[in-house]
Amino acid sequence: MTRAVAPFTLDVTSFEQPYATRDGVDYARAHFDKTFHGDLEASSSVEMLFVTAEAGRGYVALETIDGSLGGRTGTFALLHCGTMAGDDVWATWPIVAGSGTGGLAGITGEARIDIADDGAHTLVLDYEL
Numbered sequence: 001m002t003r004a005v006a007p008f009t010l011d012v013t014s015f016e017q018p019y020a021t022r023d024g025v026d027y028a029r030a031h032f033d034k035t036f037h038g039d040l041e042a043s044s045s046v047e048m049l050f051v052t053a054e055a056g057r058g059y060v061a062l063e064t065i066d067g068s069l070g071g072r073t074g075t076f077a078l079l080h081c082g083t084m085a086g087d088d089v090w091a092t093w094p095i096v097a098g099s100g101t102g103g104l105a106g107i108t109g110e111a112r113i114d115i116a117d118d119g120a121h122t123l124v125l126d127y128e129l
Contacts, residue, residue, distance in 0.1 A: 001109065004039035004069060004125040011035055011043075018052075026052045036123060042067020048080070056085030062096075070129065074102025078111055095127065104129065 012033035018026035032046040048061035061080035067073065077099035082091030093111040100107035109127030116122070 001126050001128055002070065004123075004127065006036040006038040006040035006042075006123045006125070008034045008036040008121055008123055010121070024054060028052070036065075036067065038122075040065070040067060040069050040123065040125060042069070046080075056083060056088075058083045069104060069107075069125075069127070072103030072129065074100060074104030076100040076104050076107050100129075 010032055012031070014031040016029045018028040020027040028050055030046075030048040030050065032044075032048070034044045034046065036042045036044070042065050044063050044065040046061050046063040048059055050057055050059035059080065059082055063078040063080060064075060065078065066075045077096040078093050079096050080091070080093050082089065084090075091112065093113075095107055095109050095111070097108065107127055107129050109125060111123055111125045114122045114124055
């Protein structure tokens with residue numbers, strides 16, 4: 001397993017108004033564009049669905065990453081799934097099997113995001129090619 005570490009910026013964030021509210025629980029969509037630097041030089045596009053309740057939030061998302069990783073260029077997809085309730089956070093971000101293209105064909109693994117105290121975001125990707 002190889003580890004890639006890539007700080008990133010959120011270039012575009014677009015949160016839509018909830019498309020449904022049921023008993024105080026909001027259901028909504030969001031879109032993000034990111035730019036990664038470091039071990040992963042890439043851009044990405046994220047489409048997210050999320051649920052916000054008084055006690056927490058849950059989300060699923062698909063992210064398409066397009067760029068260079070380990071000297072290879074191509075694309076791959078991450079599946080995001082997570083829940084947040086106060087300081088209790090659970091998330092998994094596997095690479096979607098078979099989603100790698102070009103030099104990244106056959107990529108497998110999983111990612112996570114580390115958020116520093118100053119708000120800086122870093123993707124940590126453990127992968128195999």
